[in-house]
Amino acid sequence: MTGQSAAKPQPVHAEGHRVLIISRHDYRTRRRASVHFVARHMAQQGHQVTFMSIGYSWLSRLRGDSRADLFDRANAWEQVDGLQAYLWRSAWHPVKLPVSGKVESWLYSKWARNRCTALDEAAGAADIIIVESGIAPVLLKRIRAVAPSARIVYRATDLLSTAGVPECIEDMLWQSEADIDLIVVVARSMLPHFEAFSCPKLFIPHGVDTALLNQATDSPYATKRNAVTVGSMLFDAGAIRTLALARPEFTFHTIGSPKSVFPTNVIQHDEMPFAQTLPYLQHADVGIAAYQRAAAAAYLADSSLKLLQYKAIGLPAVCPDFAVGDHALRFGYRPDHPQEMVEAFDRALNAGRSPVASKDWSDVAAKLVEASLG
Template sequence: MSKGKVVFISAFHDYRTAKRASIHQIAGALARGGYDVSFLSTRFSRLSWSKGDSRLFLWDRANRIETVDGIQCYLWRTPLHPFATGNKIADRMMAPLFQLYARLPDLHVDAMLAEADHVVVEASVAAILLRRIHHLNPCARIIYYATDRLETVGAHPFVQQQLERDAKLVHHVSMRSWLMAPDFHWADRLTRIGFGIDPEDFEAVGSTPYPAGQRTAVSVGSMLFDEGFFRHAAAAFPDVMFHVIGCGRRFDAPSNVIIHDEMPFRDTLPYIAHATIGVAPYLQAPGVEYLAETSLKLAQFEYLGRPAVCPDFATGDVRSRYGYRPDDAGSIEEAVSGALAAAGSVSPVIFPKWAEIGERLLYPEHYPDTAPA
């Protein structure tokens, strides 16, 4: 018997893509734990081709339900979708299109939302659907999953404005860092759930993909990716091979930088587990300090006992992270040197399993430590 129906809504991710963010991990864990889980992926249209969207391989599978790992997946493809232009005048002209998009008809979307017990709305354009969710299903528990700050990821101002207008419809906000709390002055329903790691994912990662004796550094992911870091670091450390996985683009760099296409989560694990050090090359962005507590790649490096190099705004109070100032060649060299020297001496960190994080997301009232201190 199902524990309940949970719908996840994302404007960036589809459950079937190779990349694995926390929303994928939680959805998978809840499905394995007995919940009836659906994953609705939005903001996908012909415009997605110009952006190199990671979901393009699903183009012909859009607008129909497909079950993967026991999860009902639905990629909502529309003729066009609204977006942030980065220009104040153009953004003002774009705002009414967000309102129109939120009302576009789709029978599968509406049926999915109408039947849910919980609707988890990832921090993104998906927030404009709150009113639609409530209209279709007034009894559903709507959870805003604050994986990122809207300003940091460059969301259109309308999204934040609509989120504030519809704040009363949100049962609770689930954050990964209390540093994000000031964004929710409108809510007294703030919770923090943290990260999960499933040890079984790392029990059979396989042999090293690196040559014997080779010092290596690995970066996985595309969020706020700073290619300039690798130009500085690779030139300063020609004996270190820098592996960049799934950054979403090609760029000019020294020959000791190897760029890999996006790959399935499990395929990345040998690269991470056998690397000498990890790298989280984030660009500076508004309010980006929360990444010190929300970066999944940094958490994975901690779990595996790997020293990590990252911008100084993302080091937090983690001693195994070596911070640098973006675009400062001297500080980048110092950070990489410090991490390399620490290799082999970092103790692994234990995290809760994703199944527990999923329960904390749905029912934070059962976990007193999710509440503000």
């Protein structure tokens, strides 16, 4: 990945559309979420993509934000992978504090009105504006005010209550109903949550990077038997601890997960680029998606990116029962039932690999643009 400074997004190709993506993620971080793959493929398909990362200030450096190393590159456009990336570093931004919901709502409303010329100009120039779930919904009314003709899409990759987003943001999302032209969800079970919204709703599932997943790699493991888990959302350290104690002959690898105290057969890796993560998945014996139980978390059966990647390469997976769905290579357990965790792990170990053909991110990106245009 290369980057160079740019004053502002360049003119779009005649055959493409201007697409603005607003997200808590930054395109340039090592952490990869679905929005990174969608953005890259939209750019490859000839669209002018601008990627605006929000919810960042000096406070982020105190809170272990994955974007911390971008602090000095904030508030300037950079060209990366054929798209324009921007990290809005405001003077301050709301963080979780022991305050009332009313105060929290006031803080988010005030922050949403902070000056950001780059955001307003990018929104005003866009044909399609994709607002990702998270804190971005607080900006919906501002975006509509500066982009009255743009198609605004709310892309729900998580339900806000499940992701631990403050309740006031859910309220702001509902208050902005009239500003949204389309709601896209990544799991069918999320659709009823938006039933009361008057705009069209559409299910567009995640994809995988087919070409990358099929690349041959060398094993990164120094031990013979290995299990791996990736990511931080709803991470259940207790499940990893239980499995590591029950199966000491295995080495358990966590990648980009919250640090914890584990048995000596657990190796904790920092976040790494997906191309570097991939060999850990390809050469593992078992994949783990150790989610804690949370409100309405059943949608993870469709939306969990790591579970989709495990499925595409045929890696047997261990996960909570609510994330199993109808997938044959997922072996479930009830959270807080240690014996069931171990039994699920053993079933996965004996299942054998069986890759399943999966939709590519290029198809997802194309469908999202087509649906956004109405």
